[in-house]
Amino acid sequence: MxxxxxxxxxxxxxxxxxxxxxxxxxxxxxxxxxxxxxxxxxxxxxxxxxxxxxxxxxxxxxxxEKHPETVEAGFGTVLPVDGQNRVVERAPGRRIQLDAGRIAVPGDNPGRVLQRYLKELARNRLAEASDFYAARLGKSYSRLTLRDTRSRWGSCTADGGLMYSWRLILAPPAVLRYVAAHEVAHLQEMNHSAAFWAVVERLYGQYEAPRAWLRENGAGLHRYRFGE
Structure with a gap:
């Protein structure tokens, strides 16, 4: 290319x-x-x-013109983490600090450091949610991988592999958990039938609100660039 x-x-x-x-x-x-x-x-x-x-x-x-403008992550950028807007600031030490309203990043070029941190945070949150819903379902998954997918927020393979977009860490926690419940439900129903949605509701509860949030706001999570 x-x-x-x-x-x-x-x-x-x-x-x-x-x-x-x-x-x-x-x-x-x-x-x-x-x-x-x-x-x-x-x-x-x-x-x-x-x-x-x-x-x-x-x-x-x-x-x-119909797409949100690209935002390059840097000092002063307002970045949603867990769905809460946080200002990217320079950290006084060598560790990233995540607080209410801010995320402090060490070094002079925060983009790549932020991306690594957000991917690890996403992995932890998605693994925790997947473990919870898999236990509730009485099923197990074979692996969990993260990608920067543009066509879907998650997927489940026939051999029980779960894949998620790491950008879900930028969405509200309820949305991340909904996607985890959605993909775990595929461990039992590899389709989008009425039976599948019944499993999603049994695992997660009322899922209409987070599903609607993704439809309305999900594309905006791809506007953030981290020096790729």
Whole structure:
């Protein structure tokens, strides 16, 4: 993959991806984070794809206006952790300090340090919730992995592997626990039938509110960048 920019104010990053199966140029804007991807045949020159993007510039920008602006995590950034807004500050020592209203980070470049910390915090919270719901269900899972998924908040494999988006640590705790209950329920029902939703309700309780929160606010969790 290669990254170019659509000229203008501001310039728009374009990701160019080649595919042996592509027969023509296709354009996709992620509904989660607004990333613009052009897929093109292997033999097509990049300049043709860039010219195609310029033809579609008005359409691209109109769609991007509907997405929240990207926020680069740094000192002074307001970052939700456990669904509570906290200001990123410089830590006086060598350890991250998470307090009400602030998260203090050591060093001069907090992005990567913050990301590692948030992933570990997410793993702890999701493991705790998964263990709780699995015990309640009387089932066990085989492993727990974290990813930065853009199409789903979690998944459950046929052999009992649970996967979650680490960005759930940015959501309210009730939302994180709902996703854990949802995926653990798949250990018994590998579908989204009425029987599955009955298991979710038995494990978690009334799940409509956290489910609605994800639909309305979930895309915003992808706006935060940590120096990737």
């Amino acid at each position: 290669a990254t170019h920019h659509l000229p203008g104010d501001p310039p728009v990053p374009l990701i160019l991806r080649r595919s042996a199966r592509a027969r023509r140029i296709s354009l996709r804007i992620s509904s989660l984070d607004g990333r613009v991807t052009l897929t093109l045949p292997k033999s097509l020159p990049e300049r043709a794809a860039l010219a195609f993007a310029e033809e579609k510039a008005d359409w691209i920008r109109s769609h991007l």
